[in-house]
Amino acid sequence: MSIAAPASSSTVPDAHGHFGQFGGMFVPETLMTALTELDDQYAKAKVDPVFQAELDHLLAEYVGRPTPLTFAERWTESCGGAKIFLKREDLLHTGAHKINNALGQILLAKRLGKNRIIAETGAGQHGVATATVCAKFGFKCTVYMGAVDMERQALNVARMRFLGAEVVPVTAGQATLKEAVNEAMRDWVTTVETTHYILGSALGSHPFPMMVRDFHRIIGIEARRQILEREEKLPELLVACVGGGSNAIGLFHPFLDDKDVRMVGVEAGGRGIKLGDHAARFQGGKLGVLQGTKTYLLADDDGQIQLTHSVSAGLDYAAIGPEHAYYRDEGRIEYDFATDDQALAAFRRVSELEGIIPALETAHGLAYVDRIASTMGKDEIILVNCSGRGDKDVGQAATQIFGGSTIQDLVPGFHNPFS
Amino acid sequence: MNRIDSTFTRLQKEGRAAFITYVSAGDPDMPRSLAIAKALEDAGADIIEFGVPFSDPLADGIVNQMAADRALKAGATTKGVLEMIRELRKTSEIPVVLFTYLNPIYTYGFEQFHQDAAAAGVDGILLLDLPPHEEPLNAELAGAHGLKHIRLIAPTTPDERIPEITEQAEGFIYYVSRAGVTGAQTELSSSIAEQVAKIKATTEVPVAVGFGISTPEQAATVAAVADGVVVGSAIVKTVENNATAEDVAEKVAAFAKPLADAIKAI
Numbered sequence: 094m095s096i097a098a099p100a101s102s103s104t105v106p107d108a109h110g111h112f113g114q115f116g117g118m119f120v121p122e123t124l125m126t127a128l129t130e131l132d133d134q135y136a137k138a139k140v141d142p143v144f145q146a147e148l149d150h151l152l153a154e155y156v157g158r159p160t161p162l163t164f165a166e167r168w169t170e171s172c173g174g175a176k177i178f179l180k181r182e183d184l185l186h187t188g189a190h191k192i193n194n195a196l197g198q199i200l201l202a203k204r205l206g207k208n209r210i211i212a213e214t215g216a217g218q219h220g221v222a223t224a225t226v227c228a229k230f231g232f233k234c235t236v237y238m239g240a241v242d243m244e245r246q247a248l249n250v251a252r253m254r255f256l257g258a259e260v261v262p263v264t265a266g267q268a269t270l271k272e273a274v275n276e277a278m279r280d281w282v283t284t285v286e287t288t289h290y291i292l293g294s295a296l297g298s299h300p301f302p303m304m305v306r307d308f309h310r311i312i313g314i315e316a317r318r319q320i321l322e323r324e325e326k327l328p329e330l331l332v333a334c335v336g337g338g339s340n341a342i343g344l345f346h347p348f349l350d351d352k353d354v355r356m357v358g359v360e361a362g363g364r365g366i367k368l369g370d371h372a373a374r375f376q377g378g379k380l381g382v383l384q385g386t387k388t389y390l391l392a393d394d395d396g397q398i399q400l401t402h403s404v405s406a407g408l409d410y411a412a413i414g415p416e417h418a419y420y421r422d423e424g425r426i427e428y429d430f431a432t433d434d435q436a437l438a439a440f441r442r443v444s445e446l447e448g449i450i451p452a453l454e455t456a457h458g459l460a461y462v463d464r465i466a467s468t469m470g471k472d473e474i475i476l477v478n479c480s481g482r483g484d485k486d487v488g489q490a491a492t493q494i495f496g497g498s499t500i501q502d503l504v505p506g507f508h509n510p511f512s
Numbered sequence: 513m514n515r516i517d518s519t520f521t522r523l524q525k526e527g528r529a530a531f532i533t534y535v536s537a538g539d540p541d542m543p544r545s546l547a548i549a550k551a552l553e554d555a556g557a558d559i560i561e562f563g564v565p566f567s568d569p570l571a572d573g574i575v576n577q578m579a580a581d582r583a584l585k586a587g588a589t590t591k592g593v594l595e596m597i598r599e600l601r602k603t604s605e606i607p608v609v610l611f612t613y614l615n616p617i618y619t620y621g622f623e624q625f626h627q628d629a630a631a632a633g634v635d636g637i638l639l640l641d642l643p644p645h646e647e648p649l650n651a652e653l654a655g656a657h658g659l660k661h662i663r664l665i666a667p668t669t670p671d672e673r674i675p676e677i678t679e680q681a682e683g684f685i686y687y688v689s690r691a692g693v694t695g696a697q698t699e700l701s702s703s704i705a706e707q708v709a710k711i712k713a714t715t716e717v718p719v720a721v722g723f724g725i726s727t728p729e730q731a732a733t734v735a736a737v738a739d740g741v742v743v744g745s746a747i748v749k750t751v752e753n754n755a756t757a758e759d760v761a762e763k764v765a766a767f768a769k770p771l772a773d774a775i776k777a778i
Binding site: 109111114117118119120121122123124125126127265266271274275278279282283284285286379380381382383384385387392394395396397398 | 566567568569570571572573577584589590591613614615616617618619620640641642643645646649650651663664665666667668669670673677688691692693
């Protein structure tokens with residue numbers, strides 16, 4: 094793990110969980126003690142070789158690390174510019190990067206002596222990863238999920254149930270990720286003595302943004318070593334989609350000291366940049382405090398959080414992880430966005446050209462690559478995080494791309510016996 | 513003297529606990545919310561807590577969530593809440609405490625809000641998601657003068673943390689009687705008296721107890737051991753049940769009166 098993996102010289106967050114002016118612990122008093130305990134336990138685990146060894150062992154034997162770095166040959170040719178490489182987090186057990194963090198946190202929950210796990214989920218990938226590690230380690234598991242997301246990610250709802258988790262639909266507000274986080278927090282405030290909350294993105298109160306980042310740094314550590322081995326140079330550009338920002342910060346963080354490597358996080362542009370139609374926090378978002386952290390978020394002039402929209406449930410969220418806000422203001426990481434239509438187009442192109450069906454979240458990063466690759470030289474390298482696979486999105490993408498109201502409409506003469 | 517302090521001083525002389533009522537400001541609409549506040553004072557409330565509605569109230573149970581939602585749908589804004597309190601001040605000197613989340617206040621401008629709220633006649637503020645240690649760490653949270661910052665202590669607060677919180681406490685301390693979100697409960701926690709005594713051992717600042725108190729019996733039990741009793745969701749539920757009624761204020765007063773009487777009888 095230590096090969097070509099320099100410890101970053103980054104000094105954020107500080108002891109209070111502040112990334113410059115962002116981050117922090119903006120939570121009700123009832124949760125302060127649990128968060129402080131978690132911070133202490135995590136600090137101990139981080140330097141405990143026994144903890145690290147168990148995590149590394151499970152990442153290899155259960156989760157399937159290291160993931161390959163794949164040269165996207167036909168897509169590169171088609172774009173006619175920079176060489177494109179995909180970091181294949183889609184090949185991990187459960188189908189996305191989310192399991193890196195879920196596994197790390199379940200090992201912490203064991204140390205904390207908690208017997209029940211709760212989680213929020215948007216696209217369902219974090220919910221599935223959490224339900225999976227709960228099954229493996231024998232924890233009770235409750236996952237909060239927006240009712241709208243349950244409908245568009247029904248496959249993942251079924252997976253969580255097979256894994257023994259209870260999936261609680263959340264109908265408040267716009268019934269997506271933000272409301273699921275609210276409900277998970279309400280559960281946690283009530284059950285904090287026995288329950289650990291496995292938060293699924295680089296979001297929320299300290300220590301979550303730091304801890305989730307650390308559990309995903311393995312993505313960037315491997316990718317850096319792999320590209321150096323294969324190409325004998327670092328990439329010119331790193332790209333990843335950004336909802337809360339866990340896969341992006343995991344890829345970017347180990348490259349922060351490589352000053353010649355540009356990094357671009359791609360947010361969800363939804364139907365276009367008009368408040369309520371997108372989830373691109375750096376396009377008109379303002380500084381505020383939501384769900385434990387100070388960061389950029391989409392709110393009105395009265396501080397009420399606004400509706401968001403994205404074709405991808407995993408990016409459909411009003412706030413961005415505080416570390417992204419920090420590096421954006423520092424100028425170290427750049428942010429752009431892809432619209433629903435651009436993401437769907439990239440979803441098709443990469444499926445057809447590479448035989449890889451990406452998640453709709455991932456497709457936002459791919460859409461940016463598709464736009465930018467031809468403007469770069471053939472001796473240059475783009476490394477993009479293929480953060481998840483698209484199996485969960487097949488139904489939704491099929492209706493968006495091929496038309497019809499359900500995936501069964503694609504089957505000639507199909508008669509649904511249940512309708 | 514701040515209205516909160518003078519009220520507790522007076523009640524201490526009278527030898528009784530304060531009856532603190534919570535309602536969501538602007539629920540069901542601003543004019544009726546003002547009428548409710550006046551009716552609560554007439555029914556015997558000693559301090560009024562107004563929730564400033566926020567879209568994502570993650571420490572609130574379903575009753576208070578729906579109240580904030582009704583208020584926002586009826587057009588409540590942070591500015592509008594201050595205007596309503598200005599109106600209340602024309603006829604009332606009851607202490608007013610705002611109970612809300614950081615984002616609406618942050619967006620307004622933290623310092624500006626404190627100035628405007630104090631000018632409107634607000635006496636204190638309780639920000640559920642602003643722990644005491646964050647204030648000095650965030651430059652833009654400085655200059656918050658004119659309002660008493662009410663601090664929370666929870667059942668999960670370790671003993672060694674209690675003095676850290678009470679050291680900075682002013683107005684009163686809000687002891688959250690159980691781990692959880694706001695909302696009525698059929699049974700009170702048995703450890704309230706013990707916890708309140710523990711807090712009082714570290715400070716002269718009065719201690720009020722809230723979360724889950726809904727009946728005169730529960731109110732009386734808490735009034736016997738604390739300096740103040742907060743009743744929230746049970747009153748808000750009465751607003752909800754009468755949200756379409758013109759005389760919602762009278763209905764709320766009729767519900768609050770027995771609670772006030774029970775507290776005063778102790």
